[in-house]
Structures are given as structure tokens and as C-alpha cells.
Amino acid sequence: MTFDSYRPPVCGAITFLPSHLVEAAVGLAAPGSAERADVERHVRCTLQAHPADGDHHGLVMDLEGRDTGSVWTRWGPGRPPAEVVVLPDCPGEAAAGGEACCEFEGHPGGHSYELADEWAAG
Numbered sequence: 001m002t003f004d005s006y007r008p009p010v011c012g013a014i015t016f017l018p019s020h021l022v023e024a025a026v027g028l029a030a031p032g033s034a035e036r037a038d039v040e041r042h043v044r045c046t047l048q049a050h051p052a053d054g055d056h057h058g059l060v061m062d063l064e065g066r067d068t069g070s071v072w073t074r075w076g077p078g079r080p081p082a083e084v085v086v087l088p089d090c091p092g093e094a095a096a097g098g099e100a101c102c103e104f105e106g107h108p109g110g111h112s113y114e115l116a117d118e119w120a121a122g
């Protein structure tokens with residue numbers, strides 16, 4: 001028996017981004033670089049499975065350019081997303097293979113490449 005292949009699961013909580021936050025997300029991008037269609041409204045928390053009282057975080061939109069970060073939204077249990085924020089990208093990168101982490105800098109739990117995400121399996 002080996003533990004090398006064990007990957008903890010992702011949270012997987014889903015929510016729907018309210019219309020006013022779509023506008024807010026577009027407003028966080030550089031002028032003219034994003035439109036409403038670029039904003040992901042079916043948001044899913046891909047953090048490592050976390051305590052129920054912790055906020056979920058879901059990626060809303062990538063921002064153009066290097067080191068620009070991405071737009072994220074946060075929401076608590078049983079509540080809709082209340083805000084969108086720009087967070088820097090996680091600098092984490094797997095030593096072997098160079099797979100980058102898809103989360104934001106300072107995120108709780110393991111890096112995305114350390115987790116098992118059944119939606120991303122393919």
C-alpha cells in the first residue's frame with residue numbers, strides 16, 4: 001500500500017454569480033479588455049475540501065497579461081456571493097512537470113495539482 005498516489009479531494013461547492021457582480025468583475029479588468037461574456041457565472045470552489053464555516057472561493061475571470069492575477073468571488077455557506085476581488089495568482093508550481101497551481105496566492109489547503117478533482121479528470 002502506498003500513499004504516494006493519494007490526493008485529497010477538492011471542495012466542489014458551486015454557486016451562481018449575481019448579475020451585479022458580473023458588472024463588477026468587468027469593471028476590475030483593464031478598460032476594454034473584458035466583457036460580460038468573459039465572466040464565468042457558474043462558479044465552483046476548487047480549494048481543498050475545507051471546514052464548512054470557511055468561505056468558498058471560485059474563479060470568475062482570468063485577467064489579461066502576466067502577473068495580473070485573476071478575479072475571484074467568495075461566499076459563505078448558504079449565502080450567495082457578495083463581492084468580487086482581484087487576487088494574485090498562486091506562485092506554486094509542481095517540481096516535476098512544471099504544472100502551475102490554479103488557485104490564488106495564499107490560498108488554504110493544497111495546490112490544485114496536489115488535489116483530486118473529479119470534474120477535471122479526463
Ligand SMILES: [Zn+2]
Nearest residue numbers: 011013045056
Ligand atoms: Zn469551498
Ligand SMILES: [Zn+2]
Nearest residue numbers: 090092101111
Ligand atoms: Zn497553490
